[in-house]
Amino acid sequence: MDELIPLRTWLMARKGQWTQIAKRTHLSTKTIQRVANQPNRSVNLRTYQLLRDEMLGEQSLATHAGGV
Numbered sequence: 001m002d003e004l005i006p007l008r009t010w011l012m013a014r015k016g017q018w019t020q021i022a023k024r025t026h027l028s029t030k031t032i033q034r035v036a037n038q039p040n041r042s043v044n045l046r047t048y049q050l051l052r053d054e055m056l057g058e059q060s061l062a063t064h065a066g067g068v
Contacts, residue, residue, distance in 0.1 A: 021054060
């Protein structure tokens with residue numbers, strides 16, 4: 001299974017927020033664009049971890065907000 005599929009899906013759903021995601025993860029918007037739009041492109045571990053942590057953090061906030 002491609003571990004990047006959920007990450008790419010999450011990024012594509014937030015296309016208008018890439019600038020904010022880039023600022024929070026300290027990645028360039030170009031890097032985020034490449035991860036989201038180029039399925040055959042490999043991603044280094046640091047980039048993957050930063051984006052994964054951002055995605056999981058957002059999901060965690062949404063879960064906590066819904067449970068209040």
